[in-house]
Amino acid sequence: MSINATLIAQILVFLILVWFTMKFIWPPILKAMEERAKRIADGLEAADRARKELADANTRADDEVKKARAEAAVIIERANQQAGQIVDKARTDALAEAARQKATAQADIENMAHRARAELRGQVATLAVQGAEKILGREVDANTHKALLDELVAGI
């Protein structure tokens, strides 16, 4: 083994290759790799964020649904109450109407009964006078015995 000028030639070759690698090979490859790593990291982060947002949206939706359900319950409750009130009012109204109609009817009945009774009384008086005329065989002057007849009618 002898050392010769190959040494110098090879040092030059080595330095040129190192320079070339340093200038044209290493940086683009590493840059691409780092950029890809960054993209992947960004993508993962975005996915995480999206997942969190989805979870948030879900909770919000759940809250909304819960709130809506509560509101609906309140509305139904109120509607029920109103319905009860309406039914109650209707019942009271109906009862009052019924009572009123009953009272009117009773009053009518009483009136009619009064009238019928008065009529009957008059007819009874007439009948009584006619009966008495038949019995007595003569005419009873209604005017003459008016006081008597009135007394009779009142007595029936």
Next chain:
Amino acid sequence: MAAEGPITSGAYILHHLTYLQLDLKTWKIVENSQNFWVVNIDSVFFSVLLGLLFVFLFWPVARRASPGVPRRWQSFVEVCTEFVDGQVKDAFHQKSKFVAPMALLVFFWVLFMNLMDLLPVDALPTAAEAVGIGHLRILPPADPNITLSMSLTVFLLCFWYSFYCKGLKLVAKEAFLHPFEAGNPIAKIVLMPLNFVLKVVEELSKPLSLGLRLFGNMYAGEVIFILLAALTLRYSAPAHIAPTTGAAFFIFAALAVFTVGLFAYGKGKWLRGWLPLALLAVIAAGSLFGFLPAIGGQTYYQILFATGWGIFHWLIIALQAYIFMVLTVAYLSMAAEHH
């Protein structure tokens, strides 16, 4: 082969260990020159070729690199880059523009250069001989010039980088006041030369060990391949029958590949055990007693031996490339950090 007559294993091995050299003063191809102004053309040619291989594998990806979904080749390059980047981040804690790219280059360049060792030892030299090139060593790391030049470059970069990162004052302090420290100024001055000598030895040992480690491993691996090939020389064809055995060469090469395949993929004790062993015995006996064309025997053994050692050598190839890269980064890190 340069040698006339029957080839001895010594000549064969020497032939394989001779560089293709160019004398820079006379511009002539020389052999075994001891002058300094000589270039081993084969080492430089193959290292440049493999450096270009690295460039053409990685540069297209770098030019079209996009942060979108990577295609297959881009993914592979990115995995490699990521691997080197991780290694550099483990060992090197400063920000630097050149350390990581240099580690990437060093790893793949040394790996590709080491992989040349797996080519059959005779393939390219024989091809070169056909076009009139007498010697060819295709394994650059088995040339100390190559490995030492790389480690020296690393050393020079470390030297410059330590000044760049720490400044003259701190570098001088580390060189003259450590490892022996003293309380009073006179003792400090007395210890200065000793400290400096130790520092120089320490710093010089780094590039030497870095370069010689790679050289030693790859040289030893190459020599083992050559020795295994030299073992088969006695089964090689005498010159006068060689041209008639061209067909036998391919038949035996195919047979050798088939045997290796049986060992590797055969099922059961017949296909995996007895059949390839019987094939081996038949070829061995045939070669020994001259029943078979002799070049066939040589090829057969070379492929078997080289495959066996090659599988093991893979480990060394990858490991040495890795070690060279890690130590390069570590030395640069030591140069940059205050300690």
